[in-house]
Every structure is written in structure tokens, then in C-alpha cells.
Amino acid sequence: MSELQHTLASSASLTGTSLHTGEKSTITLQPAPVGHGWKFKRVDLPDQPVVDAHCSLVKTVERATSLSEGAVKVQTVEHVLSALYGMGVDNALIEMDANEPPIGDGSAKPYVDLINKAGVVAQDTPRSFYAISEPLHIETKNGSILTIVPDDKFRISCTNVGPEGRFTQFYSTEITPALYEKEIAPARTFVYYEDVKPLLDKGLIKGGSLENAVVVKGESVMSKEPVRYKEEFARHKILDLVGDLALFGHRIKGHVIAVKPGHGANTELSKQLTRRHAQLLAMVPPSTTPKGGDVLDVNSVMKLLPHRYPFLMVDRIVAFEGESKCTGIKAVTINEPYFQGHFPGHPVMPGVLQLEAMAQVASIAFLHFAGETPNGRVGYFMSADSVKFRKPVMPGDTLFIHVEVTKAKRSLAKAKGRCVVNNEVVSEADMLFCFVE
Numbered sequence: 488m489s490e491l492q493h494t495l496a497s498s499a500s501l502t503g504t505s506l507h508t509g510e511k512s513t514i515t516l517q518p519a520p521v522g523h524g525w526k527f528k529r530v531d532l533p534d535q536p537v538v539d540a541h542c543s544l545v546k547t548v549e550r551a552t553s554l555s556e557g558a559v560k561v562q563t564v565e566h567v568l569s570a571l572y573g574m575g576v577d578n579a580l581i582e583m584d585a586n587e588p589p590i591g592d593g594s595a596k597p598y599v600d601l602i603n604k605a606g607v608v609a610q611d612t613p614r615s616f617y618a619i620s621e622p623l624h625i626e627t628k629n630g631s632i633l634t635i636v637p638d639d640k641f642r643i644s645c646t647n648v649g650p651e652g653r654f655t656q657f658y659s660t661e662i663t664p665a666l667y668e669k670e671i672a673p674a675r676t677f678v679y680y681e682d683v684k685p686l687l688d689k690g691l692i693k694g695g696s697l698e699n700a701v702v703v704k705g706e707s708v709m710s711k712e713p714v715r716y717k718e719e720f721a722r723h724k725i726l727d728l729v730g731d732l733a734l735f736g737h738r739i740k741g742h743v744i745a746v747k748p749g750h751g752a753n754t755e756l757s758k759q760l761t762r763r764h765a766q767l768l769a770m771v772p773p774s775t776t777p778k779g780g781d782v783l784d785v786n787s788v789m790k791l792l793p794h795r796y797p798f799l800m801v802d803r804i805v806a807f808e809g810e811s812k813c814t815g816i817k818a819v820t821i822n823e824p825y826f827q828g829h830f831p832g833h834p835v836m837p838g839v840l841q842l843e844a845m846a847q848v849a850s851i852a853f854l855h856f857a858g859e860t861p862n863g864r865v866g867y868f869m870s871a872d873s874v875k876f877r878k879p880v881m882p883g884d885t886l887f888i889h890v891e892v893t894k895a896k897r898s899l900a901k902a903k904g905r906c907v908v909n910n911e912v913v914s915e916a917d918m919l920f921c922f923v924e
């Protein structure tokens with residue numbers, strides 16, 4: 488039984504002071520449908536724009552992680568994302584009436600309390616996991632070293648070393664909702680007095696006070712509340728890592744080993760994971776016809792699909808994966824009839840035909856995973872959402888058509904599709920189908 492996606496059972500709000508602006512702001516966590524992920528909604532702006540929690544939108548990593556899409560910015564997103572990932576919430580809409588959520592006590596505990604208040608419920612679709620298959624290692628100019636190695640669980644081991652070796656700490660834990668809530672969420676942000684004094688003088692951290700961070704001067708802690716754990720700083724670094732890795736968008740099975748992590752290095756790791764994930768999806772084109780019962784040649788494809796030349800958009804199915812994924816290929820040549828008119832002197836494959844290719848592979852996937860015999864039912868394309876055409880497809884390209892079935896009922900089914908050429912996504916869509924005998 489695969490793990491299911493989870494969302495919030497109800498909505499819950501929290502009001503407090505933002506760290507950088509010092510203004511009051513309110514954050515409201517709302518339930519969201521499967522496959523939604525985490526998105527920020529700026530309810531204070533006209534049309535209430537939404538910013539995806541994705542590492543491709545990372546703008547700045549100084550002291551906190553900020554995202555922006557166009558002119559819309561959300562900053563200091565890492566603690567709330569950390570709480571959502573850590574507490575096992577896959578889908579949530581994060582509404583804010585400012586560009587920054589309240590900082591609370593500098594930990595993720597206020598957000599964990601908010602999630603517990605809203606409640607967490609299972610949804611009807613499996614979680615998307617990315618299992619690390621080979622080590623990935625990055626080093627940055629300012630001394631961050633991050634390595635991720637294969638593991639059945641999601642685990643983080645982290646060291647923190649302060650200036651002159653002060654506060655050298657190590658902590659290692661698996662990330663589960665129970666461990667996250669008890670061992671990680673309450674760990675607060677920490678700052679060195681010598682670093683923060685110039686910022687306070689410049690008025691850069693208006694909401695900063697001894698209540699929302701552990702302030703360290705020399706060997707001693709200036710904050711009223713003593714440290715919550717012997718290794719509170721290393722634990723907070725783990726908290727930040729969880730939040731920054733949430734920007735990868737898939738749950739990780741792997742062990743992150745982090746030396747002196749920071750938002751720059753953390754978000755870079757998310758970006759590299761995203762790149763590797765896309766390459767994995769693209770797969771290497773086979774140089775010979777793959778053998779094996781799972782793989783369909785063009786004759787088998789035509790037994791499942793009623794489409795024929797010039798409207799058959801799949802040459803071969805090269806892989807069925809797990810219980811929901813299917814990959815087909817289409818060699819795009821100058822002999823395609825549509826190139827005569829699209830466009831003379833500048834042949835480009837029409838985006839709608841890539842959409843059709845995704846729909847044809849999706850139909851094959853539905854019938855295959857439902858265990859149906861050829862010449863049985865036919866899938867009708869009902870709707871397509873979130874359709875994006877990202878790059879032109881030219882004669883000579885091989886289109887890898889990846890489809891994941893996200894819902895399969897007797898008469899209705901949903902799938903996510905993406906077309907990939909040379910390891911780059913050229914088009915994608917969410918599709919809905921109905922089936923007729």
C-alpha cells in the first residue's frame with residue numbers, strides 16, 4: 488500500500504509580526520486538492536496572485552528564502568514550508584496579507600500548532616516520492632557542503648559551526664511528523680550579536696527582537712528563554728533544510744549530510760534535485776527495440792488505440808513503471824504532414840499535437856493499468872488544464888511522452904503528462920478522460 492497525500496482538514500489562521508518589515512501580518516493555511524502542492528496566495532494584492540513553492544522561483548537567500556513570480560514576492564517562506572513538509576501535509580494553500588508570514592518565536596512551532604489546529608487528513612492519491620539512487624554532492628564558496636545519499640527514509644544529519652568554532656553542534660534525525668514536531672519544530676533561529684547589530688542599526692530587521700531569535704554574544708545567550716536543546720542551532724539548521732528542500736516539490740527518500748548549510752546551498756540542492764528528476768523522467772532513448780512483455784510496439788499500440796495515420800502520435804511504448812506511469816516515444820520527422828503548413832520554411836510541431844500525444848499515451852496507460860483487453864473501451868478526451876508549451880519541437884526530435892495516472896475510476900480518469908526532448912520539458916498538461924464501450 489503506497490502512502491497517500493495529505494491536506495488540512497480545515498483552515499486556520501495566525502497573526503503576528505513579520506521579521507523584516509516589522510508589520511503585523513496574518514497567515515491562513517487552507518486545504519488544497521491532490522497534486523496541488525504548496526502555493527502562497529497574496530490576498531492583500533489586486534487579483535490575489537499565487538506563487539508556487541518551487542525552487543525555480545527562488546529570488547534571494549540572504550538570511551531567509553524568498554520567492555517571486557513576476558512582481559509578486561513572498562519572503563521568509565522556509566519555516567512554514569518546513570512545518571508543512573515535516574508534519575506530512577502535501578497540499579495546502581498558504582494565504583498571506585503581506586509579503587512575509589509572522590515570525591513567531593523564530594521556530595516552526597507556531598506553524599505546527601496551526602497545522603494541528605486545522606487537522607491533517609489523508610487524500611485518495613499516492614504521494615510523489617523521489618528516491619535518491621546515487622549520491623549528489625555540492626559545495627559552495629562560503630563553505631557549505633551538502634551531500635545526499637540513498638536511504639529508505641528521509642533523514643538529515645547536520646553540523647553547525649559558529650565563528651571561531653563557537654557552538655559547534657551536531658544533530659541527526661529521521662524526519663517523520665512525530666520526530667519533526669518533538670525534535671525539530673521548536674528549535675529557534677539564532678543570530679550572532681555582531682552580525683545582527685549593524686542590521687538593527689540600519690533598520691533592516693524591524694520585527695527582530697530577543698523574543699523571535701536566540702541572540703548570541705560571545706559565548707553566552709542573550710535571549711530571555713534559555714536554549715531549548717543542547718544542539719538547538721544544529722536542529723534549526725535541519726528545520727531550514729526541510730523548508731528549503733520542500734521547494735523541490737517531491738518527498739525525498741535519502742539521507743542529507745550537511746556541513747554548514749545555508750539557504751543558498753539548500754535551495755541549490757533543491758534545484759539540482761529538480762534537474763536530476765527531470766533527466767530521470769526523460770530516460771535514455773533505446774537504441775534497439777526493448778524486449779519484454781511490458782513494452783508495446785506500434786502494432787500493439789494500434790490494438791489499444793483507434794487512431795491511425797496521420798493522427799497516431801505514439802510510435803512505441805518504452806516503459807510502464809509502478810502502478811501509474813507510462814512512457815511512449817514519437818519520432819518527429821520532416822515527413823509529418825503538418826509540417827507542410829506549420830510553418831512553410833519554419834517547421835515546428837503544433838503544441839496541440841503534443842497534447843494529443845500525451846492523451847494517447849494516457850489512454851494506453853489507463854487501459855494497461857486497468858488490465859483491459861485490446862479493442863475494448865475507448866477513452867475520450869474531456870478537458871485539459873495547466874497546459875504549457877515551453878519549447879519548440881522540430882523535425883529530428885524524439886518526443887518522450889511521460890504520463891502519470893493520478894485518478895482511475897470505471898468511467899472517468901485523470902492523468903498528468905509531459906513531453907520531453909533532450910532532457911528538457913517541452914510541454915505539459917493535466918488531462919481528464921471519460922471511457923465508453
Ligand SMILES: [Zn+2]
Pocket residue numbers: 565566676723727
Ligand atoms: Zn530558519
